[in-house]
Amino acid sequence: MARYLGIDTSNYTTSAALYDTEQHRMIQAKQLLPVKPGEAGLRQRDAVFHHTRQLPKILEELFSQTPPVFDAIGVSARPRSGEDSYMPCFLCGEGAASILAVTHQHPLYRTSHQIGHILAALYSAETMHLLQAPFLAFHVSGGTTDCVLCSPDPAQCLRISPVSTSLDLKAGQAVDRVGLMLGLQFPCGPALEQLAMQCEGLSVRPRPVIKGMDCCLSGLENQCRRMLDTGTPAPKVALYCLMAIAETVYAMTRAAQDAYGPLQVVYAGGVMSNQLIRREICRHGKAYFAQPAFSCDNAAGVAIYAALAAGEGEGL
Secondary structure: OOOEEEEOOOOOOOEEEEEEEOOEEEEEEEOOOOOOOOOOOOOOOHHHHHHHHHHHHHHHHOOOOOOOOOEEEEEEOOOOOOOOOOOOHHHHHHHHHHHHHHHHHOEEEEEEHHHHHHHHHHHHHHOOHHHOEEEEEEOOOOOOOOEEEEEEEOOEEEEEEEOOEEEEOOOOHHHHHHHHHOOOOOOOOOEEEEEEEOOOOOOOOOOOEEEEOOEEEEHHHHHHHHHHHHOHHHHHHHHHHHHHHHHHHHHHHHHHHEEEEOOOEEEEEEHHHHHHHHHHHHHHOEEEEEOOHOOOOOOOHHHHHHHHHHOOHOOO
């Protein structure tokens, strides 16, 4: 039994986590990157600056909750699993993890932000057993609306094969753009959900735009703008946006299962923490979701990856 440190520096959050396989305990510390009012995200140079300032504080917060003792380190070094996947903000976490690995003489295991999300979902949904056979996973956030095929892989712990994606706007971008349209503060997800809950329902259900197995979401932003301009109440616009995303993700799920068979499906990423979206997808059948604390950007899945890479799969 051992302790595994995870570090993740995404475009939205500075995160660290420590997983203790003996106590089966996950400890997390994380902080959103600051975004100026009215803006819908950060430039990479600003994200790198804020991670550089926040990461030491996040590690200090983490180790105020547990002794700074660990046996290996996991870090998200890129957004997705492909070799060409790159984003400067992940260099912040990778650099810090490399320093800790060298100074402590511990193994360092690099993975992708996306795999971290999927493993966090499996861990929090108590479905780690799904790693033993192929399954489908969705990563739905501000930067991705991806469906991937996950397969067991002794060398990588988890092999990711792209299945489908959004051809334009990502689901999290749609949430934030509609939220800003309605006067909410970025990131808009929680506030948009609260606003949508004030609406009793929709007379017309949104129709997803699917091309093959991929989706298109840019029309959703335009439709919400037209609804608002013609006097539709803000709660109804908010609910329409979220239900359109739910219908889109379910349509992508159905298309993927038609192509790959009735595989189990896991949903991860910040957008999938939305209770209205989750409820709508579950209406169609059984599905697994990350718990809210493990849906948004976090380093828990990266710590889990380190444990798996070190051969601690039996302890999870």
